[in-house]
Amino acid sequence: MSNQNDFTAMLADKKWVEIVEYEPGDSPEFNLPSELLNPAPGTFVAVTDSRTGAPAQSALAVCAHLGTKGVHPILNINCRDYNRIAMKSMVLGAAALGIKAVFFLPGVHQTLGPARESKNVYDLDPIQALAMTTAMKNSENGNGISILAGVQEHPLKGAPELKPFIMKKKIGCGANFIVTDPVTDFAKLDGWRKSVADIEGSADLPVFIGLSKESPDLPESVRTSGLYAGVYRYVS
Amino acid sequence: MIVGTTKSIKELIGITDRYKKILAVGCGTCITVCYAGGEKEVAVAMAALRIARKLKGGELATRESTIKRQCEWEFVEELDSMVGEVDAILSFGCAAGIQSLADRYEKTPVLPGVNTQFIGMVQKQGRWEERCIGCGDCITHLTGGLCAVTRCPKGQLNESCGGETEDGKCEVNDSLECVWFTIAKRLQETGELEDAGTYVESKNWEASHSGGLRMIEKESMLQ
Numbered sequence: 001m002s003n004q005n006d007f008t009a010m011l012a013d014k015k016w017v018e019i020v021e022y023e024p025g026d027s028p029e030f031n032l033p034s035e036l037l038n039p040a041p042g043t044f045v046a047v048t049d050s051r052t053g054a055p056a057q058s059a060l061a062v063c064a065h066l067g068t069k070g071v072h073p074i075l076n077i078n079c080r081d082y083n084r085i086a087m088k089s090m091v092l093g094a095a096a097l098g099i100k101a102v103f104f105l106p107g108v109h110q111t112l113g114p115a116r117e118s119k120n121v122y123d124l125d126p127i128q129a130l131a132m133t134t135a136m137k138n139s140e141n142g143n144g145i146s147i148l149a150g151v152q153e154h155p156l157k158g159a160p161e162l163k164p165f166i167m168k169k170k171i172g173c174g175a176n177f178i179v180t181d182p183v184t185d186f187a188k189l190d191g192w193r194k195s196v197a198d199i200e201g202s203a204d205l206p207v208f209i210g211l212s213k214e215s216p217d218l219p220e221s222v223r224t225s226g227l228y229a230g231v232y233r234y235v236s
Numbered sequence: 237m238i239v240g241t242t243k244s245i246k247e248l249i250g251i252t253d254r255y256k257k258i259l260a261v262g263c264g265t266c267i268t269v270c271y272a273g274g275e276k277e278v279a280v281a282m283a284a285l286r287i288a289r290k291l292k293g294g295e296l297a298t299r300e301s302t303i304k305r306q307c308e309w310e311f312v313e314e315l316d317s318m319v320g321e322v323d324a325i326l327s328f329g330c331a332a333g334i335q336s337l338a339d340r341y342e343k344t345p346v347l348p349g350v351n352t353q354f355i356g357m358v359q360k361q362g363r364w365e366e367r368c369i370g371c372g373d374c375i376t377h378l379t380g381g382l383c384a385v386t387r388c389p390k391g392q393l394n395e396s397c398g399g400e401t402e403d404g405k406c407e408v409n410d411s412l413e414c415v416w417f418t419i420a421k422r423l424q425e426t427g428e429l430e431d432a433g434t435y436v437e438s439k440n441w442e443a444s445h446s447g448g449l450r451m452i453e454k455e456s457m458l459q
Contacts (some may be wrong), residue, residue, distance in 0.1 A: 079390070084438065106390045106397040109408045122391040128438040154398035159420035165433030166395045172435060181398050 004041035007072055007100045008148060011177065011206045016223070017230030018043040019074060019179075019208060024057035030065045037069050046074040046103060048235060050081060053113020060090060064097050072100050078107030083123035084132060091133055095145035103150045103179060104129040126151045127173050134174030150177035153207070155192030156185060167196040171205060178205060179232045182212035186222050193227050208232040237266040237357065238330045239364045240350040242277050245284045248326070251347050252285060255323040256295065260349065261315060261337065262302030263329035270364055273328025273350045275302040281328070281349060306333025312340055319344055365412075372443030372450065378436050379415075380422035385439070387415035393436040 003009050010017050022036055022045050036045050045066060049059040063073045075094050077087060094102055104126035110118050124132060133149040151170055155163070170178065183189045189209065196202050206229030211218065213236060222228065243251070252258060260278045268274030282298045289296035299318060303311045306329030319325065319341050327334040328349040338346040354366035369386045376383050379393070389408040390397045396416035399407030404417035423429045441447065 106392060106399070109389050109399070111389075111408055120390075123441065124438050125390070125392045125394055127394040127435070131435070132438070152398055154396065157398060157400055157402060158396050158404070158414075158416060159424075161424060161429055162395070162416075162420050162432050165430060168433045169394055169435045 005072060007044050007074065010042060011148070011229060014229070015042060017208070019046050019230065019232040020044070021046045021048055021233060021235045022062070023048045023051055023235045024059065024062045026054065026056050028057070030062065032062070032066070037066070037071060039071060044074055045071060046076055046232065049076045049078045049107070051108065051235065053080070053108045053110045053115055055115065060093060063094065063099050067097055067099070072098070074101040074103050075099050076103045076105060077129065078105050079122055079124055079126055079129060080107030080110060080120045083121050087124065087129055088132065088136065091136060091147065092143070092145065095147050099147065101148040101150065101177070102133065105152055127169055130170070130175055131173040137174070148176035149174065150179060151175055152181060153178045154181050156181065156183065156188050160192070160195060163192055164196050164199055167199045167202060171199060171201040175205060177208060177229065179208045180210040182210045182215055182234050184215055186216070186219055190222070190227070210234055212236060237269065237355070238352060239270045239354050239356045240267050240272040240330050240352045242272045242281060242328070243349055243351055245281065245288065248281060248285055248349060249288050252324070252326060255345070257297045257322040258324050258326050259315070259318050259322040260298055260300045260326045261306065261328060262300070263306045263333050264302050264304045267328065267330055267333070267350060268302070278302060278328050307336055309336070309340070312336055370444065371439065371441070373440050375436065375439070378431065378434060380419045380426065380428070380431070382415055382419050382422060384415050384419065392416065393439070
């Protein structure tokens with residue numbers, strides 16, 4: 001039986017997982033709601049990283065705080081604000097803190113947030129950040145980190161013909177999990193999942209269904225289809 | 237070509253405020269064809285500056301000259317005889333032109349009349365679009381001949397960011413198509429869709445401005 005507080009074990013045992021996003025505020029206090037400090041078994045907290053482009057409390061600091069409460073969070077890292085030096089440093093710091101998983105996202109473009117005059121970075125894209133983390137895990141130089149790394153997937157957007165090739169890249173770069181964009185059409189989601197089913201490694205790759213407030217209720221047939229590892233509840 | 241925009245008259249008034257005799261220099265190449273700093277734009281801007289100065293009760297003497305290219309010494313030399321007569325030069329060239337004038341005329345202040353914007357092209361009448369950030373390491377053979385470094389605001393080299401609209405418009409500017417949408421169409425048309433499965437490695441930004449001021453030397457041509 002899996003330790004239901006261990007994200008790695010839950011994925012390895014193919015148990016249904018709930019991931020709930022938490023968005024830190026812009027104050028110096030930790031104000032996490034009690035349900036996130038005491039998550040239900042099989043529920044994990046993903047901490048957003050200045051999600052809207054507005055400066056927020058550091059996701060790494062919030063993850064460290066959660067760690068002191070016995071909660072094992074997922075650290076979100078956007079590609080907007082850091083170059084590969086800062087990202088590597090953050091992944092090493094996360095591993096040192098015992099964080100089990102990092103989730104790379106492009107990040108909302110800064111011109112869509114309140115700090116629109118700031119300069120972005122975009123040194124690496126999320127797949128490249130994933131590859132960087134995989135290389136750190138596999139390196140012989142003593143990085144020696146053990147951390148899961150995931151990226152997003154956009155099943156409802158973009159050219160469907162590209163999707164299998166993109167999935168192949170993500171698997172090739174060492175994705176341990178995939179989180180979809182917020183899903184509003186489960187039939188389309190299934191269409192995407194089937195379109196990438198033949199890619200080597202795809203069947204074993206945990207895919208989390210992204211849900212937002214606009215998402216319809218998750219149909220039981222999708223939940224029990226065996227195609228998905230769980231859900232990821234976006235803040236919005 | 238290099239694309240620029242003329243600075244606003246308000247800004248030009250502020251920049252030129254302390255000078256009484258100004259040589260306004262247009263540039264006859266890129267900046268002329270994007271209507272930012274050719275002969276006409278220089279004439280209009282300088283007329284506006286003279287009127288503004290007069291309304292403030294002052295006088296502004298101006299001389300105008302548009303040379304073929306401000307970024308080449310052989311054309312810049314044409315200005316030599318005029319520079320001694322003025323307090324300042326107002327360059328309507330791109331930033332390369334502005335700086336070549338500053339390099340050549342050490343004792344004369346050189347002011348910018350243009351905001352240099354990007355390397356791009358006329359996409360249609362009246363509209364210029366950026367096509368290159370000069371990264372120094374072109375990888376467009378991996379993305380259907382289109383530059384995702386430049387045309388994706390997030391520089392996504394392996395897929396779209398997911399922020400695009402369902403009909404393929406860019407999250408940051410919905411008057412533009414998401415470049416990954418365009419890349420997909422193009423790869424399909426050229427029968428090279430499988431290229432989208434090639435992982436594009438992290439870029440070597442050392443070849444870009446991140447590596448410091450760049451220069452190119454061709455040994456065979458150096459004297």
